[in-house]
Amino acid sequence: MIKKLLIIIAVLATFLVVSCQKSETDNISTNDKTEQPSNCIYYTTSDGKKLTPSQTETSCFGASLVSNTYADGQGVLVFDDAVTSIGNEAFRSCSTLASISIPSSVTLIGDKAFRFCSSLASITIPNGVTTIGEEALSMCSILKTVEIPNSVTSIGDQAFRNCPKLRNITIPNSVTSIGNRTFFHCPKLKSITIPDSITSIGEMAFYGCLSLESVTIPQSVTSIGEGAFAACPSLTEFKGKFASDNGRCLIVDGVFHAFASTELTEYTIPDNVTSIGYCAFYGCSNLKRINLPDSVTSIENEAFKECLNLTDINIPDGVTSIGEAAFFSCSSLPRITIPKSVVSIGKKAFLGCSNLISVYCLPATPPTGAEEMFVSGSTLLKIYVDTKSEGAYRRAPFWRNYTSYIIGHDFS
Secondary structure (H helix, E strand, C coil): CHHHHHHHHHHHHHHHHHHHHHHHHHHHHHHHCCCCCCCEEEEEECCCCCCCCCCCCHHHHCCCEEEEEEECCEEEEEECCCCCEECCCCCCCCCCEEEEECCCCCCEECCCCCCCCCCCCEEECCECECEECCCCCCCCCCCCEEECCCCCCEECCCCCCCCCCCCEEECCCCCCEECCCCCCCCCCCCCCECCCCCCEECCCCCCCCCCCCEEEECCCCCEECCCCCCCCCCCCEEEECCECCCCCEEEECCEEEEECCCCCCEEECCCCCCEECCCCCCCCCCCCEEECCCCCCEECCCCCCCCCCCCEECCCCCCCEECCCCCCCCCCCCEEEECCCCCEECCCCCCCCCCCCEEEECCCCCCECCCCCCCCCCCCCEEEEEHHHHHHHHHCCCHHHHHHHEEEECCC
């Protein structure tokens, strides 16, 4: 009997030891894998003071704010339930917000959620977020890095617009489009990986990315918006879909969209181009000579704007329209011939061409004009028109503003 009792006691003792060890292990595991409570948002500020969100409504966070404290260098927003969204303008203009930890329960970063957060240097978007709203992180003046999880499927227009310090960002394979002006004027952005999931790149998506050196367009992309890669003077090459054989330009359905201009002083546009797109050569200050093929029928707005050293360009017969500010501030251009085929010239098309002294305008009927087509007040500018059409030009709207520059000429 005593022997049996001792055996039972030994078994119980063993069980208790094992149980205690297991409990201790569980506690260690829990402590090592501490997860942020779903009803809390942690943050720090640049001034070490409590920060009040720009929006505190329940609809903004999916829960009601219960408390907001700041101690020992960290702030915590506590809600009465799990936080499911960082809603529209939630932290807009919170200029002292230095860091933020978003719980994994969040699925939405709303429009302008962190706009003008000028002390925010980095942000990690938790896995589970599917949408980053329009202008969500725009105007964040010191934002350098953003981690976007594979759960994100939609990035809104202008999401990272005017983030002058943003250097690195990876777009996950879950995203299908890059919206309009998404990375507009991110001058430190040096490289970007566009995943195979992307089907469209919006207007001016990477406009003004001054440090961007190379772009590869995946085969999945079916459309590229106007000015998507305009004003990117450090570009040396394009690769992938729509890239020309020499890698210097993107051509989509006959439209010359973008140019990798670094170090080139002369360029001949490929024969399959029918239109010089919006801002296609904007700011290509090294270019001195551009050769356009006979296939071109239109020159779009701001196509050659601020090509400061451009001295020679041919506009081929067949071009019917010259867009607004097409040659704006081409300050080294001395002369231009407008072919017979041109029927319209946009506002400020040649404004700022301070060295333009000779314009040979061949159309028998004055093209539809617009305000400030040419520099006013120049003592050297001469606009030569066919002698038989001189009277018509002097009477035509907008052309009559340049009566003192118009000279009849025999082009035969």
